[in-house]
Amino acid sequence: MDTYNSFNADILSSFYKYLGPVNSLGGYERSYKLVFYKSYFESIKRGEITTTEHIATLFREYYINRIHQGKVPDLNVSRAVANPEESTVKDALDVILRNPFNVIQNKGFFKIEKQDGRECFQMVPKLAATITDAEIDKILDIVEQKLKLYYSSMDNGAKGKLREVIDKFLNGYVDAKKGAFTGSPFGTFVRSEIPNAIYNTGLVDPQNYLITGSVGQGNWATIPWICIFDRSITTTATKGVYIVYLLSKTGESLYLTFNQGCTDIKNAHGKQGAIKIMRERAAEIVARIDGRGFNTDEDIDLGQGLTDLGEMYQKGTIFYKEYKRGAVPSEAELQQDLSKMMDIYREYAGVKPKTVTDVTNGPKGEKDLSIKSDIEQIKKYIAAKGFSYNDGLIEDFYLSLKSKPFVILAGTSGTGKTRLVKLFAGAVGAYAKESGGNGRFKLVSVRPDWSDSTDLFGHTDLNGNYIPGAIIDFVKEAKENREYPYFLCLDEMNLSRVEYYLSDFLSLIETRTNVNGEIKTYKLTLDKAAEKDYPDLYIPENLYVIGTVNMDETTFPFSKKVLDRANTIEFSYVDLLPSFSSNAEAVAPLNKGNDFFKSQYLVLGTDVKPEQQELAKRVSADLQNINKVLQQANAHVGYRVRDEIVFFMLNNDTAKLLDYDTAFDYEIMQKILPRIQGSSEAIKNMICDLFKMFAGDYSGFSQSYIWKQMDDCINNKSCKYKNSAQKLCYMMRRFEEDGFTSYWL
Numbered sequence: 172m173d174t175y176n177s178f179n180a181d182i183l184s185s186f187y188k189y190l191g192p193v194n195s196l197g198g199y200e201r202s203y204k205l206v207f208y209k210s211y212f213e214s215i216k217r218g219e220i221t222t223t224e225h226i227a228t229l230f231r232e233y234y235i236n237r238i239h240q241g242k243v244p245d246l247n248v249s250r251a252v253a254n255p256e257e258s259t260v261k262d263a264l265d266v267i268l269r270n271p272f273n274v275i276q277n278k279g280f281f282k283i284e285k286q287d288g289r290e291c292f293q294m295v296p297k298l299a300a301t302i303t304d305a306e307i308d309k310i311l312d313i314v315e316q317k318l319k320l321y322y323s324s325m326d327n328g329a330k331g332k333l334r335e336v337i338d339k340f341l342n343g344y345v346d347a348k349k350g351a352f353t354g355s356p357f358g359t360f361v362r363s364e365i366p367n368a369i370y371n372t373g374l375v376d377p378q379n380y381l382i383t384g385s386v387g388q389g390n391w392a393t394i395p396w397i398c399i400f401d402r403s404i405t406t407t408a409t410k411g412v413y414i415v416y417l418l419s420k421t422g423e424s425l426y427l428t429f430n431q432g433c434t435d436i437k438n439a440h441g442k443q444g445a446i447k448i449m450r451e452r453a454a455e456i457v458a459r460i461d462g463r464g465f466n467t468d469e470d471i472d473l474g475q476g477l478t479d480l481g482e483m484y485q486k487g488t489i490f491y492k493e494y495k496r497g498a499v500p501s502e503a504e505l506q507q508d509l510s511k512m513m514d515i516y517r518e519y520a521g522v523k524p525k526t527v528t529d530v531t532n533g534p535k536g537e538k539d540l541s542i543k544s545d546i547e548q549i550k551k552y553i554a555a556k557g558f559s560y561n562d563g564l565i566e567d568f569y570l571s572l573k574s575k576p577f578v579i580l581a582g583t584s585g586t587g588k589t590r591l592v593k594l595f596a597g598a599v600g601a602y603a604k605e606s607g608g609n610g611r612f613k614l615v616s617v618r619p620d621w622s623d624s625t626d627l628f629g630h631t632d633l634n635g636n637y638i639p640g641a642i643i644d645f646v647k648e649a650k651e652n653r654e655y656p657y658f659l660c661l662d663e664m665n666l667s668r669v670e671y672y673l674s675d676f677l678s679l680i681e682t683r684t685n686v687n688g689e690i691k692t693y694k695l696t697l698d699k700a701a702e703k704d705y706p707d708l709y710i711p712e713n714l715y716v717i718g719t720v721n722m723d724e725t726t727f728p729f730s731k732k733v734l735d736r737a738n739t740i741e742f743s744y745v746d747l748l749p750s751f752s753s754n755a756e757a758v759a760p761l762n763k764g765n766d767f768f769k770s771q772y773l774v775l776g777t778d779v780k781p782e783q784q785e786l787a788k789r790v791s792a793d794l795q796n797i798n799k800v801l802q803q804a805n806a807h808v809g810y811r812v813r814d815e816i817v818f819f820m821l822n823n824d825t826a827k828l829l830d831y832d833t834a835f836d837y838e839i840m841q842k843i844l845p846r847i848q849g850s851s852e853a854i855k856n857m858i859c860d861l862f863k864m865f866a867g868d869y870s871g872f873s874q875s876y877i878w879k880q881m882d883d884c885i886n887n888k889s890c891k892y893k894n895s896a897q898k899l900c901y902m903m904r905r906f907e908e909d910g911f912t913s914y915w916l
Contacts, residue, residue, distance in 0.1 A: 183301040186280050193316040202245045202321055203252070204271035206233050208314045211292055216307050223283065223290045227264035231255050242326055246370055246377055250402060254378040259780070268687040332368040333509070334502040337416075337425060340365065340395075341496040345422040348391040358386045365397050374510050375399060381406050393420055394473055394481045399513075401520055409434035410600070410762040412456075412519060414512050417484055420474025425494045427508055428471070429456075429515055431487035433480070435762040438609050439602050442479055446486045448759040453489040460518050463511040465490035490515060520544070542826040548761055552598040558587055564740070566828040567837045568595065571738035573768050574819040576715045577680055579664070579733075581722055581915070582742030588719040589614070589662050596658040600762030611652075613645045614660045621672040628675065629701060637700035643708070646695075650711040653689070656765045657714050664718035665726040669733050677736055679710050681811075683773055690770060713765040722915035731846060735811050738819070738841040741914075771825075772818040783821055790820045793835065797843060800860045804853040812842050836892040839865070844898055848913035855906055862899045865892040878904035 190208075191197055199205060210229035214221050234244040234255040245252055251262035272292070275281045284293050294302065340361065347357035366382035369375055375382060384397040385408070397416040398408050405411025410432035417426045431452060437445040450469075457467045471488050473481055492508055494500065500508075521544045550565050568591070571578045580588040593603075593612065602608020618626070629640035642659060649657035661673075670677065679692040690712035697705055718737075720726065729739075772778040779787050794813055801807040816838045823834040847854065859877065866884050881900035890896040898914065906912040 182279075182295075182297050183306070186298060189278060189280070190310065190313055191317070193313050194320070196317065196321055199317065199321065201248055202318065203248075203266065204275070205314050205318050205321065206230055207267055207271055207275075208310065209233065209318070212307050212311050212314070215302075216304070216311070220286065220289075221292045222286075223264055223267075223292060224260060226292050227260045227267055230267055231258065231260055231263035242322070243370065243377055246366060246382070248377075250378070261777075265685075265688040273687070333372055333505045334499055336360075336365045336368045337494065337505065338499050340416075340418060341422060341425050341494070341499065344386075344395060344418055347386075352387065352389065352391055355386075361386050361395060361397065369397070369399070369509070372506050372509065374506060374513055379403075383408075393478055394418060394484055396484075399516070401516060404520060405432065405764075407764075408432055410436075410764070412489075412516075414516055415484075417471075417473060419472065420477065420481070423496050424472070425496075426471055426473075426488075427492045427494070427512060428488045429465070429490040429512060429519075430484065431489065432762070433483040433487050435600050435609070436759065437479075437483065439600065439760070439762075442483070446483065449483070449487045452759045453487070456489050456519065460515055462490050463515060465492050465512070465515075542767075543828060545761055545763065545767070546826075546828060549595065549598040552760060553591075553594045556594055558590060558594060560587070560591065563829060563833060563837070565595070566823075567740060567841075569768075570819055570822050570826070570828065570834070570837075571740065571841070572715050572717075573770060573822045574772075575680075575736075575738065575770065575815055576712075576768075577676075577718075577737045578716075579718045579720060579729075579737045579739040580742060581720045581739055584721045586742040588742055589660060592658065592660040592717045592719065596660075598760055599656065599767065600760045601656060601658050610645075610648065611655055612658045612660070613642070614662055615641050616662045617664045617666050617672075619666045621667040623672060624675040626672050628695060628697060631698040631700045635700055637698060637704065639704075643701075643705060646710065646714060647705055647708060649714045650708065653711055653713045654764055655713060656763065656768050657711075659714060659716045661716065661718040663721060663726075665720045665722075665729065668727050669718070670730045673733075676710065676716065677732060680736060683710075683712075683770075685773060690773065712769055715768060728915075729845070734842075734845050735809075738815070738838075739845050740837075740841055770818070772814075772821060775814045775817060779817075779821065783824070786821060786824055787817050790817045790835070797839070797861070797864065800857055800864065801843070803860070804847075804849065804851065804857045806846050806857065808843065808846070816842055832891060836865075836894050839892055839895040840898060844895060844902075845914045847902065848911075850906075850911040854912065855903070858899050858903050858906070858912070862896055862903070865890060865896040865899065867891045876907065878907055 189198075191199075207226070207230060210226045210233065211221055214226065214229065219225065231251075234252055237244050238256065244255060249266055251258040251266050255263070272281065272283075276283075279295060280298055281292060281294055283290055285291070286293075293299070343357055343360075347355060350357075352358070361384040363384070365384050369382050370377055379402055381400045381402055382397065383400070384395075386392055386395045395418050396408070399414040400406045400411070401413070405413060408415070412429070412431050415428055415430045417428055417430075419425070431449050433445055433449060436448055439445075440448060453467075467490060469486070469488070471485050471491050471493075473485055477485075490512070494505075499505075546566055546569060549569075553560070553565070568578065580591065582588060593614070596602070596612040600609070601611035603612045603614065604610035621627075625640060627640045628643045628646075629638055631637050645657065645659060664673075675695065679695065682693040683690050684692075692710040695705075695708045695710070697708065720729075722728075775787070791813060794808075794816060798807045816835075819838050820831070820834055823829050828834075829837070847858070862881055862884075866881075867888065867890055878900055881896070881903055884890075885893065885896055885900060902912045902914065
């Protein structure tokens with residue numbers, strides 16, 4: 172018993188040590204952990220059940236209360252905390268589970284267990300056995316004092332400290348580098364005090380912008396910086412476009428710049444290729460955005476003997492202004508410069524320049540515009556490579572990938588299906604390893620003899636050695652780098668029966684669920700010999716599988732199992748006229764992170780926000796009307812198809828890429844019509860009734876040459892769903908001429 176009590180006392184002592192003294196914020200970069208403790212222990216004190224949902228509710232309410240008091244929720248945090256009134260309890264729980272709970276759990280103090288069928292946050296038994304009412308009061312007192320200390324600079328910060336921190340940055344960094352890196356107060360100053368001073372000017376809205384300072388990772392940086400990121404564009408200095416203060420190597424000059432991330436571009440194109448791309452992008456931005464008096468030349472000088480990274484900071488600069496040590500301008504001038512640079516950033520993002528207090532649409536409006544501008548950039552990139560696709564196709568392809576990470580591109584040979592996948596991947600920064608790229612794009616040619624999933628994922632040979640399949644290493648690499656999208660192209664995927672060799676993937680894709688903010692599937696079932704090199708392998712959230720298919724006599728047709736699980740985009744139009752007006756190297760890739768593609772919706776009943784429910788009901792009602800017609804020939808769809816069409820339409824509404832009828836027309840073509848084939852009278856009648864619905868108010872047909880009547884209708888009036896009406900006309904022609912019809916050419 173004494174040993175047991177001693178062990179309990181040890182774990183309590185360890186917890187207090189981890190909690191830390193009241194006058195120290197060591198180990199607390201943000202407020203999350205402290206607010207979690209406050210929410211949890213106050214619930215314990217009140218005798219409440221600490222369900223994950225309840226604690227997340229209290230966690231979210233804490234930040235909402237700060238807003239109502241006219242205070243900033245926190246700085247450099249996720250949108251769910253920076254803008255809690257527009258987030259959900261589920262969003263708050265995702266924040267808790269990612270950080271801080273995963274860290275606290277790994278320390279051995281807390282866990283999640285079910286109580287009365289509900290998941291609850293709980294202390295481990297040995298710690299819980301030592302926590303008396305007095306201990307709870309003591310813990311809460313420590314937490315409250317730490318929160319007060321944490322928020323002191325935010326709540327009491329003056330609006331006139333920008334000059335003070337810039338002057339200190341210029342005068343202090345070179346001397347600070349002579350001391351130890353770990354634990355340096357100057358490092359804390361750059362990472363915390365300077366961002367706080369910038370936020371406190373009121374010029375940078377913390378809900379929409381993230382400010383991060385860096386003096387290096389493990390060692391002092393040659394060129395330290397403070398970045399201002401538009402959260403909808405980037406939150407890392409390795410990619411995207413952002414505002415950054417750059418301190419020269421000697422500490423003589425500080426440059427306020429509008430700049431570009433270079434790491435991803437360099438990885439894909441090498442140093443000289445990246446510099447060329449960045450200078451071309453800078454020239455394009457300078458040509459279309461008013462510089463507001465900032466310099467646009469290449470004369471920024473960060474010093475001699477720079478690293479590659481320091482040199483590329485210089486080459487990536489678009490607009491800049493220099494501040495010299497000993498001659499820092501007034502507070503008013505510094506804030507005016509920052510305000511003008513923020514206007515440039517907003518104009519770049521496609522948002523009309525405005526003051527921070529004039530935020531009418533909030534972050535959602537800026538994000539929507541950013542998605543549209545990103546899609547336009549992707550289209551320009553593809554066009555610059557000499558390829559042209561139908562209007563709306565790129566938008567459709569993007570929405571299909573975001574709605575579900577499995578898309579099929581179908582059509583006749585040579586229409587650019589495989590090329591589209593490669594170009595689209597390249598446009599967002601994913602390249603094949605074989606061509607010297609980052610390995611985030613892979614082309615796999617399907618073989619006619621593939622008969623089961625071992626061809627993709629591997630098998631054990633007679634000697635007991637595991638022989639990897641065609642894609643297993645690519646899947647593993649994607650899992651280990653989930654912040655970036657990975658594109659797998661299965662070329663000519665129907666040379667073999669898809670439902671045979673892709674069966675494991677088709678099953679696993681239906682098990683996707685949100686686990687602590689990550690979308691995961693059930694584990695892949697692999698041979699025991701694979702466990703060492705491929706432990707706990709599943710289909711990661713950042714893997715996007717695109718199959719290309721030629722529908723002819725040499726290939727296998729799709730089963731409904733395959734069609735139900737994918738958006739099937741048909742290629743039929745080819746523009747053979749080349750365009751020589753664009754330089755193929757002139758359009759830089761975007762280097763998008765996985766958030767650009769990650770599915771937002773997995774479960775219709777829980778993932779659709781209240782403000783989206785009316786749209787979801789409208790889509791479901793329109794689909795219900797179509798389904799009644801499909802039932803005539805037993806071709807109706809089920810819940811899976813309904814959900815995926817709704818998700819596609821919700822993603823489109825968020826991004827504002829297509830109007831409702833155009834987007835729904837695409838989904839009819841991709842999820843409904845490919846299921847139709849046959850020679851019965853019921854098929855013929857169903858096609859006629861669907862055409863009447865899709866053509867608008869068309870009333871009826873005579874008994875012969877129905878397809879010609881359909882064609883006349885399409886040519887002489889505006890159809891509600893024109894693409895679908897045209898496809899039905901083609902299908903009716905095949906029926907009347909051949910006695911059989913199907914969707915495929």
